[in-house]
Amino acid sequence: MTTTAEPIHLAVLGAGPGGYPAAFLASELGMKVTLIDTEENPGGVCLYRGCIPSKALLHVARIKQEVHEAAEFGLHFGTPEIDLDALRDWKRRVVAKLTGGLGTISRARKVEYVRGRGRFVDAHTLRVANEGELVEVAFDYAIVATGSSPAIPGPLRVDSPRVWDSTDALELREVPARLLVVGGGYIGLEMGSVYAALGSEVTIVEMTNGLLPGADRDLVDVLRKSVAPRFKEILLGTRVTNLEDTGSEVRAALAGADVDETRAYDAVLVAVGRRPNSAELGLENTKVVVGDRGFITTDVQRRTAEPSIFAIGDVAGEPMLAHKATHEARAAVEAIAGEPSAFDAAAIPAVVFTDPELAWTGLTENAARERAIDVEIVKFPWAASGRAVTLDRTDGLTKLILEPGTERVLGAGIVGVNAGEMIAEATLAVELGARADDLRFTIHAHPTLSETVMEAAETFFGQSPHYLARRRR
Numbered sequence: 001m002t003t004t005a006e007p008i009h010l011a012v013l014g015a016g017p018g019g020y021p022a023a024f025l026a027s028e029l030g031m032k033v034t035l036i037d038t039e040e041n042p043g044g045v046c047l048y049r050g051c052i053p054s055k056a057l058l059h060v061a062r063i064k065q066e067v068h069e070a071a072e073f074g075l076h077f078g079t080p081e082i083d084l085d086a087l088r089d090w091k092r093r094v095v096a097k098l099t100g101g102l103g104t105i106s107r108a109r110k111v112e113y114v115r116g117r118g119r120f121v122d123a124h125t126l127r128v129a130n131e132g133e134l135v136e137v138a139f140d141y142a143i144v145a146t147g148s149s150p151a152i153p154g155p156l157r158v159d160s161p162r163v164w165d166s167t168d169a170l171e172l173r174e175v176p177a178r179l180l181v182v183g184g185g186y187i188g189l190e191m192g193s194v195y196a197a198l199g200s201e202v203t204i205v206e207m208t209n210g211l212l213p214g215a216d217r218d219l220v221d222v223l224r225k226s227v228a229p230r231f232k233e234i235l236l237g238t239r240v241t242n243l244e245d246t247g248s249e250v251r252a253a254l255a256g257a258d259v260d261e262t263r264a265y266d267a268v269l270v271a272v273g274r275r276p277n278s279a280e281l282g283l284e285n286t287k288v289v290v291g292d293r294g295f296i297t298t299d300v301q302r303r304t305a306e307p308s309i310f311a312i313g314d315v316a317g318e319p320m321l322a323h324k325a326t327h328e329a330r331a332a333v334e335a336i337a338g339e340p341s342a343f344d345a346a347a348i349p350a351v352v353f354t355d356p357e358l359a360w361t362g363l364t365e366n367a368a369r370e371r372a373i374d375v376e377i378v379k380f381p382w383a384a385s386g387r388a389v390t391l392d393r394t395d396g397l398t399k400l401i402l403e404p405g406t407e408r409v410l411g412a413g414i415v416g417v418n419a420g421e422m423i424a425e426a427t428l429a430v431e432l433g434a435r436a437d438d439l440r441f442t443i444h445a446h447p448t449l450s451e452t453v454m455e456a457a458e459t460f461f462g463q464s465p466h467y468l469a470r471r472r473r
């Protein structure tokens, strides 16, 4: 870091999983840091109304499902009763604990926390508004980490307490008898699962011909088979073209391969994607360039076209994932400190927290096909995993995507319980340039689900003790 009489003053706009790690690291590196956010504490959408509250609710959904499945093993708990007030309060406590903890850490790291909505006045000044009060923050450098918001297309933008975005759905105001979920992506499947567990009759409508359009089909097939019985219907190749609140219900116009009619629901969750929060930041007062889809254009250090301003996280491009933002934060802060840092990840894991979970990292089979990359693919079905059998959760698949000739691990996909935890090993393998041999010669504890990663590698060489399959190209 350059030694100057005065420390660098860094302003970080947005205190989510991009912004708060950036602020904390900058403070560790000796910068004077101002962190700006509308909420009382750091945390952003992820902690307040995204990743964390949704996972708390999905944990409850999983327990309810397990109680149901336990009857199969002769364990009877009776019918679960859901106390919605208590559940809401538990979710609130989870969020308060984590965001409050970040507030404490922020103070301990001597980060100045300014509450309010910030706007750039020029390339070195932010004006922060909070309930009529204006604070000016002058900075040497700024990092924009303002995240994203739900994108609601025109015909689905209905001002009604029955038409929800993900934030509304997480509030758990009620459990509608009939819930329509528009979008079979991350949010639609995760929140659809929560409401199905709470007792709603859930219909999922997805415009493309499959759930989770970005994920490999063989993984999605396993997921779909497991979750389908928990939903009333999954309508693929179907669009919701209009929503109308009649005062007592919502009438949804569905247009698709199997259905072309208007149906009534008690609530509708619209989860058709998110858009970057790059408007209304005063970026026009700087040289920052915003691309067609609203993402701020940056280089590998996350520097924008304005030398004093960096951008990280959802606002700086896809994938819109918290952990990507956190790692971009490091690249940007180190670059500001004068280090030759860059965001250059070989693999960014993605996890859909359904039950079973679905995760992938590095190159997917879909992407290999689209980009005409020659790969070797090997799969290990969980029916051959002893651990999966003891859990009665053989609805899983572990697959490796390998480079022909070198057998280097280019990517992996896992569907199954705890896939979200297991994908870390595969991500490390991709980052380290590990080969299938490295995975098969690494001793994995028995009996664990992690063995499926090792056994997928063994299968590649035709040497899994539990599964016989021909390798395919």
Ligand code: NAD
Binding pocket: 182, 183, 184, 185, 186, 187, 188, 190, 205, 206, 207, 208, 211, 212, 213, 238, 239, 240, 271, 272, 273, 274, 319, 320, 321, 350, 351, 352, 353
């Ligand atoms: P998404 O992109 O994951 O899914 C949206 C789905 O809606 C797509 O499958 C799309 O084909 C479909 N769709 C679009 N328009 C439609 C229409 N009119 N009718 C029917 N279907 C339609 O988006 P999301 O679920 O809203 O989530 C947004 C982003 O938030 C994700 O891309 C992800 O980056 C992030 N997120 C991540 C997690 C996680 O990491 N577990 C969880 C939630 C959200």
